[in-house]
Amino acid sequence: MKLLEGVVRPYAWGSRTSIATIRGLPTPSPHPEAELWFGAHPAGPSTCVDGSGQATTLLAEIDAHPTDALGESAVGEFGPRLPFLLKILAANEALSLQAHPSAEQAAEGYARENALGLAADAPERNYRDGWHKPEVIVAVTEFDALAGFRDPRQTVDLLRELQVAELDPYLGMLAGQPDSNGLRALFTTWITLPEAVIATLVPAVLDAAVGVLAAGDCEFRAELQTLLELGEAYPRDPGVLAALLLNRIHLEPGEALFLSAGNLHAYLQGTGVEIMANSDNVLRGGLTPKHIDVPELLRVLDFTPVSRDDLSPAVRTVNAERIYLTPAREFRLSRIELDGTGLHHASSISFDMPGPQILAVLRGIVEVRSATGGPTTVRAGQAIWISDDDPDVVVRAASAKVTFFRALVPVPHHARG
Missing domain, CATH: 2.60.120.10 (Jelly Rolls)
Structure with missing residues (x-):
């Protein structure tokens, strides 16, 4: 440790x-x-x-x-x-x-x-x-x-909301094939457009977004605000158009x-x-x-x-630990909140899972103790390494509010002995 x-x-x-x-x-x-x-x-x-x-x-x-x-x-x-x-x-x-x-x-x-x-x-x-x-x-x-390509039908609605004549040929590609094949065709077309076309198409789309936002209530407000921010930073980048195809989360x-x-x-x-x-x-x-x-x-x-x-990964809560479940074999991540006063959350938690672990503190101070040694103090912005051959540890809140994250390799049940 x-x-x-x-x-x-x-x-x-x-x-x-x-x-x-x-x-x-x-x-x-x-x-x-x-x-x-x-x-x-x-x-x-x-x-x-x-x-x-x-x-x-x-x-x-x-x-x-x-x-x-x-x-x-x-x-x-x-x-x-x-x-x-x-x-x-x-x-x-x-x-x-x-x-x-x-x-x-x-x-x-x-x-x-x-x-x-x-x-x-x-x-x-x-x-x-x-x-x-x-x-x-x-x-x-x-x-x-x-993150991730959104439902093409929603993207068609977004592109229609902009009412940009220069977008019509591309809108038609997706409206006529609102599935993964249509997304592939449209993304491939946009990502390979000549720079001269990008130089006129992106400004037209950005101007239209300004107009839609100024007109008042809009279902795609967050998407269009992001579009404007990206267009300002990357005015000649086809990625600005590609962003229109993704979920804004x-x-x-x-x-x-x-x-x-x-x-x-x-x-x-x-x-x-x-x-x-x-x-x-x-x-x-x-x-x-x-x-x-x-x-x-x-x-x-x-x-x-x-x-x-x-x-969104599934979440399992075990006492003070909020575990984010994914199919990844390389890691498992969880979020733990402790309360040094014991009023709102537990004041300590013990860990005994085999394999390597890192505990990273985001807020407050913790003391980590094992059966074979004195406590190690870990402050916000620091972490502690627990190797496979280390004994089990107890983590105790040394301040009123503590948040830390636990990263480990999820050892298969048959390998735990």
């Missing part, structure tokens, strides 16, 4: 206040802080500190004794690597439209690009490893996202999205806790100056229409 210090990733879309506030640091921060990583990713492994103050990286800790750290079951399935990455994500601007491959697509694509001799850091490389990348985002603040704190392979999505704004399979495979679809491989993106995308309910 060791204290973890996260690694800040200073991407341009990040916030200058959110992560710093959680960590109790002055705001605004000198640079945007987009993500705070807790894990053993080679590009940013957390620092772990033992009770005597000795520090190393979590990556080195796992590499030195993988079975002790991860357990036989996790090593047998995923190899000697932590199969998940836990993050605090703080978006002040929209991220790129993106999707992730399935396990089979990732393995095939990685092997194919290796055979072509592409350098690991080549900008045109799509597959930087052989793993898939399912992910869950749980809102900490109000959180907005685009608003999450309240504690609500979550599960994004499986092939789901086109973009986080728009807000702070959340994200957990994902430990992979760097991203196929971008717009709202970015980075490389977009359209043929490969189209191979990966799932155009099956989905609703918000389809993307």
